[in-house]
Amino acid sequence: MAQEQSYYVPEQSKWPIVATVGLGVTLYGVASIMVNGKQGESTTGAWVMFFIGALIMAYMLFGWFGSVIRESRAGLYSAQMDRSFRWGMGWFIFSEIMFFAAFFGALFYVRVFVVPWLGGEGDKGTTNMLWEGFQASWPLVNNPNPEAYPGPKEVIGPWGLPLINTILLVSSSFTVTVAHHALKAGQRQKLKLWLGATIVLALVFLTLQAQEYVHAYKDLDLTLQSGIYGSTFFMLTGFHGAHVMLGSLMLIVMFVRVSKGHFTGDNHFGFEASAWYWHFVDVVWLGLFVFVYII
């Protein structure tokens, strides 16, 4: 903490503005793809825009993180800076938890209140008048209006792929922790081994998840359009999957950095942040497994 005595001010940086332009162009492109597509207009221009935006974003990510890594390697970060990063990452994960909380909340509300009401039970049971013949059940395979939303033939049971996926993710949380201990103890080879194992587990998880989606769409007619079950199912597992992808990417970057000899036993925040993130992704999955698949 010697450096705390004397503060200094950061350099100017072009990355934030590049990131803004990148994000803005990407999202404007995505929105245009959706809107033009819906109105039956050409989406070529929108796609071009999207790709340009995505390229700028990629450039920014490499540049920004690259310079952070360089600075960190050059030993420019004080212990205090390190704490700021920790607070930052911690609260960022909290914000992610709240993002998922919104979807879990929606799921609970639908299951506990909406579907029973539509089926004629509870405080707003009179509603069933509008949906004659509709019966509440969960998982919901017969929607109130099957013409607008044909239900799935069947839903995915918990004890097949999802169980395997659970085991994969839970073990990956272990492996990453073992890797972390190895890093702290300065055992490079062990670190690489266990970090590598974590990444493999992550990728297998993603592959299986993709297979499950194909199965759902192809064989079960379980789609985004198949009513509230499909909506909540894909929303939750889909966003989780996206986060797993991001987490895997982080772990892969860490692997590359470890291979390049980055990090020391007491200075490896990048690694720790990725590991935190990975645990978060894991915990969300446990919630999913219980509330989406089992119950």
Next chain:
Amino acid sequence: MRVHTKRTLPVVAVASLAAPTSVWADWTMNMSPGVTGTSNQIFSLHMTILWICVAIGVVVFGVMFWSIIAHRKSKGHKPANFHENTVVEILWTIIPLAILVAMAIPATATLIDMYDTSEAEVDIKVTGYQWRWQYEYINEDFGFFSSLATPRDQIENRQAKGENYLLEVDKPMKVPVGKKVRLLLTANDVIHSWWVPALGVKKDAIPGFINETWTRIDEPGIYRGQCTELCGKDHGFMPVVVEAVPQEEYDQWVAEQREAAEQERLLTEKDWTMDELMERGEQVYASACASCHQSDGSGSPPAFPALKGSAVATEDRAAHIDIVVNGVSGTAMQAFGSQLSEVELGAVITYERNAWGNNTGEMVTPQDIVDYLSE
């Protein structure tokens, strides 16, 4: 007119100073106590809380103004240096809490009462549409739409505004006095909200769900309100009018309505002439379609297409019938098949195909519609 009380209460003195008192009748400042038990309960709750707040305000602002006047630097007042006092801090936590509890008790009682929809004598299903209300007397087998009756010319300032400007409809909902009426509220497209201040009833009409509420009106009269949930462009033009009448009058009216519904069904078989269809169609068009497609058929593109000269309305007859009967899902164009009778459907389609220079000369008779529907 809505029933206003003469008891216009000056809510806060400042305001009554600010308000010139020329046309007092229009300077209504307070809630009306209304004409039902519920609305009276709400009114007294409202007044109670209001006066409690005024009293707290007088005390708090009193102390404040005292300090402002007496403890100024310009008067040479020297600052004291205290900065806490546990006793007062506890007091001003406990006392407001007690006041709140005192408010909560009558509020709870009123709320429980408002939620009790049991033992109703009349059931009416109220459905919100963009932008009118449908009332179905579910035990009596008839129903009708109730749309804004104020002419466009008044709204667009081409004509002097009438007494009940924007608060008048072609057919009000009628209920018998002194009977508990249960309302089953729902909506066809977006969320609407059914509100009549004098009854103390406001409840959202939510598509796909039914909300229950009730009212019992003791005084015969006409009570006016409006849709209070933003529901699109004509949200401001979607009044609610309730007419409470004595039981005998109500019974007679019900009989008439059932008779008329029967007549309407018979009309389907009648041989319609072009002129009759056009005349009827114009009425239907004005009440059901003009809010979007405009009375001259010009619409307001791109949101609402013009029918004047449109391909559908001048050429493809089958598509025209299909659009009007089944709507276009995912757009504001509703399925009118469930809202209008065969006669009305035939008439309005005929009208659209022959008005504003759409001179197809074709007729779509009620029988055509019956045939179309039975396919």
Next chain:
Amino acid sequence: MSAVAESHSQEHHHGPASGITRWLLTTNHKDIGTMYLIFSFAMFLLGGSMAMVIRAELFQPGLQIVQPEFFNQMTTMHGLIMVFGAVMPAFVGLANWMLPLMIGAPDMALPRMNNWSFWLLPCAFLILVSTLFMQGGAPNFGWTFYAPLSTTYGPPSTTFFIFAIHIMGVSSIMGAINVIATILNLRAPGMTLMKMPLFVWTWLITAFLLIAVMPVLAGVVTMMLMDINFGTSFFDASGGGDPVLFQHVFWFFGHPEVYIMILPAFGVISHIVSTFSRKPLFGYASMVYAVGAIALLSFVVWAHHMFTVGIPLTGQLFFMYATMLIAVPTGVKVFNWVATMFRGSLTFEAPMLFAVAFIILFTIGGFSGLMLAIAPADFQYHDTYFVVAHFHYVLVPGAIFGIFAAAYYWLPKWTGHMYDEILAKTHFWLSFVGMNLAFFPMHFLGLAGMPRRIPDYALQFADFNMVSSIGAFLFGATQLLFLFIVVKCVRGGEKAPAKPWEGAEGLEWTVPSPAPYHTFSTPPEVK
């Protein structure tokens, strides 16, 4: 601390870079704060101009100036721009400027991210405002964008609106993370939590609220996006969803959001009242606990915006009681302010005038809030101008006056010049009169039965609407005076001493005015 200290930047005497890159690439909290404040004022003018369109249309019954479709777009954009573009960025700007100065830090904890948080805002609002020029027009479903009006029945521009909200969310979350990291990590030695100035405390809690609820907003707009573009049925009963689900999720964000717009103002007012009473703040500890209590309660009251949607009775009662409880901690704050003034030695410079008006008028807004909290009574108030009156009383003389008070209070520190006191007082009095004239009659309109979000109204509402419009025009025009005062103060004026206010306390007054480009490169000691 700090990120990228290349060797030359360790010499602190160097000033800002010149030209446009100073603003585009800056990592300096003062520059970023300034940009936030300028941006927010620009948005205030834009949102205010839309309010002027609304008030002009409502000047008389009948449709005169705009069509209903456009009127709805104005109402929607006005609400969105004021909330997300004017008030929130203004507070973030104040935080950027003042937090490091108040806690003795050299800068914000994550300076580059800070820059990004800012620049995302112009980007988001560019997209939002561009919807006005799209086919089918801008969002027209109210700032609360209830489904299905905003999903199945929304204009095509809704998708752009959703992404604009996402970007604003990213900006707010990162801004808030930065605030928390700064406060928790960069305080000068000796500044314990319970010694932090109240503005710092209120912002710490506000930042927590932001991180907790902005993601929920992102979640709900994402569900909308899916319903609109990918055929899900979250808000459609035919697929087993519920439009009311939208409202629950939205208000879980929405209610804490309204406290996000007021808590930092509470902090500002606490400083100003104490300074101009020349007396320490009464009940510092209870002030802190009260803010904490308000923040916690704010998570369990959301359904008070939905009393009429048909929530089961027990839910209704729970949300009514919880909402009423918020009056207790808020009352504690009001009483503490009054007790601070009591037996002080008061003077009434512009910041104090705004602060006193804040206390009075915010309390009136709080009272009407309490009335709304009484569920049975809310059946009559809901979606009428009574609600509009309520929230403009807490937002305009609350949030906006709080911001004005802060601006006058700290302008000498920012610019090194005193502002023109006479003009500032004129600004205050015209604002005060205009604002009350504009919004007080709305209480009467609401009670007499005028629904909100309507472009035309029944004849019995004509007179008060006219009064209200006149007040609104007066209030609006007065804000140009504020612009003038600030510009004048930036360009010159009487030199301000390090501590221009006799009774002021805090680290920010220990540095010269204007505050040097880099402050506290060695942390001050706090006793």
